[in-house]
Amino acid sequence: MFADRLTSEQRQAVFDLAVLLAHADHDVSDEEQQYLKNFSDAFGIEYDLDKSEINIDDTLTAFSSKQSKMILLQELVKLSYKDGHFGQEEQENVFMIAQKVGLNDPELLIRIEKWVREGFNWVYEGEQMLEVN
Template sequence: MFLNRLSMAEKEAFLALAHHIAHADNDFSVDEEVLIAKYCMEMQMDDIEYDEANFNLFSILDTFEQDSHQKIVLLELMALVYADGVIAKEEQHTIDAIIEHFELNPNLAIIYREWSKNILSLFTQGEALIHI
């Protein structure tokens, strides 16, 4: 929804984060795959090759220097972790690490989580309306 505001380097870093969090629980669901494909369409770029062996969370997070861009990352990742209806403990640990690294207020995560759930619900309703 807000990913078009990121620079090209940030978009690539975001996709690495998205893949990392989607694979964190060793269950890359269809819902997560679909949402990452939507992220790619929104950013008008091809998906990246995710290399778990060379992934470094904190160096990726350092790509996002602007406060507003850090919040975009958190907001969009919240939608991803709830895309399959459940947040695994591994996904929650990654979200917690992101919040800490960005020095964001943990209460912000609560607000972002609820907003993301609502947005996902609206998308589901919209899809249903199309197919009625």
């Protein structure tokens, strides 16, 4: 997990922004909840799904390096895929965050989305192979 490379402040910010993103379509799926629970457990973050008081601009100040910004976007796209598709509202929110952190390069966003999608496909194919007797 690339989030290992983030500071604890950045991990908390990823979690907070992921919660906001999960609420974007007004339906936090079981898969999204499990992702958030796993993330909070992995990094000792309080599992709290009410982030309505979060100021996005203030939260984004935790990300100063290009690497940390890319990891943030990768984690948000990963969450977005948890319910099976990268929906329009989720895409718009990820793109808005990318612009706010200065990574509004469409080619880079496409590469990050492809990276996440291929990772999901890789895991799925592995699970399918293991189920074959």
